[in-house]
Amino acid sequence: MPFNAQLTVNNSSNQNKKGNNNPFNKTNKPNSPKGNKFNPIWIYVLIGGLFLAFSFLPNSKPKDISQQKFYELVQEGKVKEIKVYNRKRAEIYLSPEAKKELDSKGKNKNIFSVPGGANYVIEDIGYDWKDFSDKVQELQKDIPEKNRVVLTPKKEQTDYFGTIFNWLIFIGIFGFFWFFLLRRMGGQSGGGAGQIFNIGKSRAKLFDKNTNVSVTFKDVAGLDEAKIEVVEVVDFLKNSKKYTDLGGKIPKGVLLVGPPGTGKTLLAKAVAGEAEVPFFSLSGSDFVEMFVGVGASRVRDLFRQAKEKAPSIIFIDEIDAIGRARGKNMMQGSNDERENTLNQLLTEMDGFATDTAVIIIAATNRPDILDSALLRPGRFDRTISIDKPDLKGREDIFKVHLKNIKVGNDIDQSKLAAQTPGFAGADIANVANEAALIAARHDKKQVDNQDFNDAIDRVIGGLEKKNKIISPEEKKIVAYHEAGHAIVGWNLEHADPLVKVSIIPRGIAALGFAQYLPKEQYLYRTEQLLDSMCMTLGGRAAEKIFFDKISTGAQNDLERITNMAYAMVTLYGMNEKIGNMSFNPQTEAYAFDKPYSQNTAKLIDEEVRAIIDKAYKRTLQIIKNRKDQVEIIAQALLEKELLFKSDIEDLIGSRPFQEGEDLPKKEEEKTTEEKK
Numbered sequence: 001m002p003f004n005a006q007l008t009v010n011n012s013s014n015q016n017k018k019g020n021n022n023p024f025n026k027t028n029k030p031n032s033p034k035g036n037k038f039n040p041i042w043i044y045v046l047i048g049g050l051f052l053a054f055s056f057l058p059n060s061k062p063k064d065i066s067q068q069k070f071y072e073l074v075q076e077g078k079v080k081e082i083k084v085y086n087r088k089r090a091e092i093y094l095s096p097e098a099k100k101e102l103d104s105k106g107k108n109k110n111i112f113s114v115p116g117g118a119n120y121v122i123e124d125i126g127y128d129w130k131d132f133s134d135k136v137q138e139l140q141k142d143i144p145e146k147n148r149v150v151l152t153p154k155k156e157q158t159d160y161f162g163t164i165f166n167w168l169i170f171i172g173i174f175g176f177f178w179f180f181l182l183r184r185m186g187g188q189s190g191g192g193a194g195q196i197f198n199i200g201k202s203r204a205k206l207f208d209k210n211t212n213v214s215v216t217f218k219d220v221a222g223l224d225e226a227k228i229e230v231v232e233v234v235d236f237l238k239n240s241k242k243y244t245d246l247g248g249k250i251p252k253g254v255l256l257v258g259p260p261g262t263g264k265t266l267l268a269k270a271v272a273g274e275a276e277v278p279f280f281s282l283s284g285s286d287f288v289e290m291f292v293g294v295g296a297s298r299v300r301d302l303f304r305q306a307k308e309k310a311p312s313i314i315f316i317d318e319i320d321a322i323g324r325a326r327g328k329n330m331m332q333g334s335n336d337e338r339e340n341t342l343n344q345l346l347t348e349m350d351g352f353a354t355d356t357a358v359i360i361i362a363a364t365n366r367p368d369i370l371d372s373a374l375l376r377p378g379r380f381d382r383t384i385s386i387d388k389p390d391l392k393g394r395e396d397i398f399k400v401h402l403k404n405i406k407v408g409n410d411i412d413q414s415k416l417a418a419q420t421p422g423f424a425g426a427d428i429a430n431v432a433n434e435a436a437l438i439a440a441r442h443d444k445k446q447v448d449n450q451d452f453n454d455a456i457d458r459v460i461g462g463l464e465k466k467n468k469i470i471s472p473e474e475k476k477i478v479a480y481h482e483a484g485h486a487i488v489g490w491n492l493e494h495a496d497p498l499v500k501v502s503i504i505p506r507g508i509a510a511l512g513f514a515q516y517l518p519k520e521q522y523l524y525r526t527e528q529l530l531d532s533m534c535m536t537l538g539g540r541a542a543e544k545i546f547f548d549k550i551s552t553g554a555q556n557d558l559e560r561i562t563n564m565a566y567a568m569v570t571l572y573g574m575n576e577k578i579g580n581m582s583f584n585p586q587t588e589a590y591a592f593d594k595p596y597s598q599n600t601a602k603l604i605d606e607e608v609r610a611i612i613d614k615a616y617k618r619t620l621q622i623i624k625n626r627k628d629q630v631e632i633i634a635q636a637l638l639e640k641e642l643l644f645k646s647d648i649e650d651l652i653g654s655r656p657f658q659e660g661e662d663l664p665k666k667e668e669e670k671t672t673e674e675k676k
Contacts, residue, residue: 065092065120073098074139079149082136084125090132092120206305207272207279215269221400222393222425223263226384230254230267233359234275237311251381253349253360255319257367258386261426264363267386268315271361278309284321287341295322295341303348303358310357319362325371342371349379388424391417391520397425401432408446419456419499421518431455461506461513470511476638477543478503478512481553483633484542485514485535486648488622490629493657494531501633502642511553526574533561533615534622541619542630561615565608575607 070092073079078098083091125132133151140148207213217227236243236250243250256264272279280302287295306312326339349360362380364370374380389397394417402413420428434455439447458464470478482501489495496516503512540554573580583595594601623630629652636643636651649655 063120065122067122067125070120070122071139074136074149075142077140077143081150081152083152084132090122090125092122094120205281206309207281213269213273213279215266216273217270219400220263220267220270221396222389223267223386224393226256226267226386229382229384230271230361231274233313233361234271237275237277237313237359240311250359252358252378253362253380253382255367255375255380255383256361256363256386257383258365259388259424260365261424262386262388263425264365264386265317266425268317268361268363271313272315275313278306278312280306280312280314282316284316284318284323287322288338295337296344299341299344299348306358311359312357313359313361316360316362318364319374320364320366320369323362323364323370323374325369342374346371346373346379349374388422391421394420394423394428397428398432401429405432405436406446408448410449411447411452416452418517419453421520427459431459434458457502457506457515460515461502461510463506465505470505474511475503476634477547477551477553479634479637480542480546480630481539481551482512482514483630483637484538484540484623486538486633486643487626487630487652488538488541488619489514489516489535490648490652490655491622491626492531492534494525494528495535496532497655498645498648500642500644501637501648503637504641526568529564529568529574530611530615533564533612534619536561536564537616537619538623541616541623545620545623545627546630546634561612562608565611566604568611569604569607575611577603577607 070079073092073094076098078095079092080095080098081093083093085091136149136151217231220227233250233254240250256267258264268281272281282302287298302314306314322338322341322345324338324342326336326342360380367375367383375383395413398413398416402411416431420431423431431452432455435447435451438454438458439451442451444451482503486498486501489498496518499515499517501512501514505511506513536557537554539557540550543550543554568574569578570581570583573582578600596604632651633643633648636647640647643651
């Protein structure tokens with residue numbers, strides 16, 4: 001799509017995963033002694049190198065000789081003896097004079113040759129033994145009898161040295177693969193040097209009193225309700241007597257559920273920093289292995305280590321990697337290793353010999369696919385929902401992330417929180433970091449409000465493309481497109497309040513965007529959804545009215561209104577003909593078998609099309625009635641490229657509807673060009 005015509009703040013899902021600041025990686029390890037220790041692996045390297053060297057160096061085997069050359073040597077009387085093995089292979093021994101002559105010419109030197117060994121060899125004499133003997137005797141008829149060559153038949157000869165040498169090479173290659181490849185399959189597994197015999201060992205990282213975990217509950221903001229639940233678990237481990245005296249039992253398992261970036265793993269890090277008990281941390285994928293039975297073995301080893309150090313905590317991140325519901329995705333007749341691992345986990349969590357001193361904390365953002373046996377009380381007694389923070393939560397999160405940033409006195413966390421509805425904790429961390437980077441890029445000593453505004457735009461719309469070349473015609477289309485969004489939303493009662501509208505290119509393909517400030521609400525009425533659809537169609541309607549043509553710039557808008565219309569009809573029961581029915585396409589039961597007939601599917605499509613057509617006609621009428629306002633805003637965008645709410649109020653007057661809360665305004669009365 002050439003440009004995204006509309007972009008709201010609550011659709012942002014960018015996260016900044018700062019792996020380098022992971023406090024779990026900060027361990028107090030003793031300094032290793034100075035100097036290089038001898039590594040026995042070099043012995044294997046030396047042995048392997050010798051085997052390879054001997055395999056390429058010349059050996060004691062005599063040189064091959066052609067029969068024609070052999071006959072010439074026999075006729076010249078230079079052959080002393082011929083040994084024929086198995087009536088096929090002939091070894092030729094030269095006379096001392098002939099051997100000395102060849103050595104002087106450098107044609108028969110071999111430092112690895114056996115003293116007294118054969119000089120030449122014919123692998124196949126090509127004759128029967130008697131014929132070969134007669135041929136040799138015929139060649140020597142002119143040679144005195146005392147100087148004639150002696151033919152000696154020999155029994156089968158076995159090359160023991162060559163056989164042993166070949167076997168040693170094979171053993172050396174096998175040993176190389178064993179020690180340098182197979183031994184790595186265990187990786188950094190616990191309980192050993194990572195050899196293949198330790199492949200079934202747990203890969204959990206242990207954090208105990210000797211490990212410096214700097215994250216505490218003070219570093220976790222915006223999760224007050226979830227913190228209360230988890231703090232109780234930590235308090236039980238520290239002061240278990242006050243609970244057991246009343247007959248209470250601590251939950252065996254706590255499941256953290258929420259969208260990505262909301263702080264599930266951060267909360268687990270805080271537990272590790274506060275609990276002061278052994279804390280085992282690993283991911284669900286650490287149990288997965290290509291070998292059958294390895295996952296279950298690792299589960300057993302993990303719980304064995306946890307029981308030995310009880311009371312202890314096990315944290316499994318992304319547990320959906322092994323906790324997926326059983327029997328739904330398994331191929332018929334296959335042995336599902338993941339299911340075996342899950343069965344072992346279920347047994348360890350609440351089996352016949354369960355240790356109550358081991359507490360399981362797990363995290364996932366896909367609770368709908370987890371096995372029901374895993375979620376029942378007795379295994380995961382508590383399911384803690386961690387949602388995106390509200391206004392107060394975002395303000396607290398900003399306070400946490402701004403502690404380590406040099407900010408100016410004009411920074412107000414409440415205003416920043418109001419500008420970032422729908423942001424998760426990771427998004428806010430990304431905004432704070434981007435603001436610091438932008439300020440450093442401009443050689444500032446402190447981070448000011450303008451840096452945070454630019455950072456929010458960067459997270460929402462992407463990187464500003466200052467060097468992107470846009471033709472005047474395209475720029476004009478974008479300006480009227482964005483002006484259409486702004487004016488339609490400005491004149492609809494239930495539309496989200498406008499913050500700014502821009503035609504500055506951002507992101508991969510966005511040539512402009514309009515930013516709105518959604519209200520903090522969880523329920524939406526039909527009127528709100530319809531007004532939102534009209535606002536989204538404002539760009540396409542403006543193009544149609546002012547240019548009598550349409551462009552591909554509304555592709556993102558059309559996707560949004562189509563999804564919204566289908567949700568109204570199939571999910572929320574907001575259609576009279578379909579009625580109060582909900583068909584969730586994300587439910588696994590509906591993946592292959594639709595829960596409605598073909599006639600109903602046709603009716604759904606017709607109703608969706610009717611809703612969109614009605615919204616588009618309404619939007620066209622709004623644009624026609626306020627064509628002069630669209631013209632004013634579009635021309636202002638072509639001149640300044642960026643307009644805030646206050647700029648629009650100066651151009652066309654205040655919005656005709658009362659807004660629930662004050663929106664952030666420009667901190668200084670500067671033109672857009674001066675800000676840029």
